[in-house]
Amino acid sequence: MRRRRGPRSAYDRVVVVGAGRAGVAAAEELRRAGFRGEVRVLGDEPSAPYDRPACSKGLLTGHRRPSDVRMPVLDGAEIDWHLGRRAVHLDPDARIVTTDTGERFGYDGLVIATGARTALPRDWPVGEPGLHTLRTLADAWALRGALRDAQRVVVIGAGLTGCEVASAVRTLARDCVLVDSSPYVLGRAVGETVGRLVTREVARDGVQLRLGRRVTGLNRRRRGWLVELDDGDELLADLVVTTTGERPDVDWLDGTGIDISDGVRCDESLRVLGVEGVVAAGTVARWPNLRYSARPRRCAQWIAALQQGRAAAHTLLAGDREVPPVTVVPRFWSDQYGLRIQVCGELPEHAEVMVTELRPGRRDVARAGVLVGYHDDGRLVGLVAVNAPHAFTSITRSMLATTTVTVPAPAAAPVTATAAVPAAAPAARRLAEAS
Missing domain, CATH: 3.30.390 (Enolase-like; domain 1)
Known part of the structure; x- marks a missing residue:
């Protein structure tokens, strides 16, 4: 028998829950580091891994198709993909992940990279035709099809995704109304100074701004939608796109003893606190980025997810050995207006x-x-x-x-x-x- 090459590890089976940027990066890095055991990736979407930021960019305008945004995966990585399976339960003592299909995946080492899910008010008519969220590839493709026949679109939320959607709507020569409680666009993403400068360009592009306003009612009409604002104003639209926020996808970890109050609580090297043989990466991870602060926080950005995924793989393989803290620099870009x-x-x-x-x-x-x-x-x-x-x-x-x-x-x-x-x-x- 040939002796396995690569780092000595206590793991023979690693399960990665999440097929986004962080999860794929972790699986690839395990192979680059020489890990020769089983690597299984569970993804809740049936499609192959893809570039999620593209959902609010070229896919909506028709310049790109779903096949154009597939995420390249390391050649010869020998990764077992289990797509269309959503994790619903974790037993950290038995080291088993259970999915919504009833399958049970045992592991020695676990990478949690489930990202985030769309968060909407409970009284909104979710699922009604013409009300769209934008989180997945399927969401983007459905919205692309609906935009063909729409003339007037209301976008709720003027963050990075909301502004990119509004820009795409204007590119398609549709009327667009952008609603947000902030007095300027992109506030959290770029700060007030740039946010106010960009707001002028958004208005100059023809987007109708309803800033400093909150949505108090969202009602389906015979033709289109009626959006009610807190100042009494009413907006009529063929389509409504909501990009108001997200929350970490951690419900499946309830009852495990893991701190999931705002994502998965980790140490500075992305080890999940309270359990053994488990790391986390991407939007779901809440860890102290010691480059800036010792306070645990999440970072919901593509480049950070890539770096965290790679770092989490090395932390996992290190076992109990000390590893350097994960100190990423948040970075992102956007083309709009x-x-x-x-x-x-x-x-x-x-x-x-x-x-x-x-x-x-x-x-x-x-x-x-x-x-x-x-x-x-x-x-x-x-x-x-x-x-x-x-x-x-x-x-x-x-x-x-x-x-x-x-x-x-x-x-x-x-x-x-x-x-x-x-x-x-x-x-x-x-x-x-x-x-």
């Missing part, structure tokens, strides 16, 4: 904000190019760029090269240690002077 929006790092409310206009004097600041840096104690911790891709890339290289770890002190406030590399703040100032 002719704007290239890019974000790197965190955007704390208490940070000092520095705005750099690439073409000072232009009234359309966002379209002309702008950089907004967020500084905390003199350190650049977040950067938002609009139509400034080259400057964004240059500065983020410095941000990514800066290694920062926040170590929880036993009695007082956290102590921050930063590697001796050039800080990104001077780069932002040089850019401001050059422009």
Whole structure:
């Protein structure tokens, strides 16, 4: 018999629950690390793994088809795919995952990467024709078909997904109304400064904005929908798309003893607290990202999910051995209304904000190019760029090269240690002077 190669591991069978970006990354990384045991991936959708951010982009406008957004998987990885199976129960003592098909999957090591699910008010008529959510590939394709005959669309929620949907609707020459309780769009994603600048461009594109308003009623009519707002205004629409929020997909972990109060509670290396042989990654994981804070939080971004999935695989294979903390830098981008929006790092409310206009004097600041840096104690911790891709890339290289770890002190406030590399703040100032 040939001896197995690769790292010594106590595991022969690893089950990955979740076939999104984090789950696939974890399965691939197990093979890259030399793990030769069984790797089984359970996915609740019947389709092959795909690029979820594409659901609110090219799929809606018809520029891309479902086959165009499939996620490439490592060649020769020898992964056993079990798609169309939703995990409904975990027995951590027996180490068994049960699915809605009644199948039981035993494991030695487990990766939880179930992501999040759409969260809607209980009194909304979910399932009625013309009311759409946008979470899965099937959701996106159904909405694409419905948009063909629609003339007026109401989008509830002006976050990243909601604004991308509204942009796609306008690209198709449909009337669009965007509703959100915030006074500006993209507030959580890009901060107030850029949010207000982008709001002007959204309105200039022809989207009818109902900002600072909440939906109080959603009623199906003989033809279309009636959306009632808290100021008494009523909106008529052929279609309603809600992108109001999501919650971690953790119901199947109820009763396991795992802290699932806001996702799956993990340590700094993504080990799930309270159980053995289990790690978590992606949107569902709540862990202390010591690059920024010792407070456990979730990060719902594609690049972070990729990095967490890979890191979780190494943590799992390490067993009880000490591994480095997982310190990812949140990053994402979006193209909408002719704007290239890019974000790197965190955007704390208490940070000092520095705005750099690439073409000072232009009234359309966002379209002309702008950089907004967020500084905390003199350190650049977040950067938002609009139509400034080259400057964004240059500065983020410095941000990514800066290694920062926040170590929880036993009695007082956290102590921050930063590697001796050039800080990104001077780069932002040089850019401001050059422009």
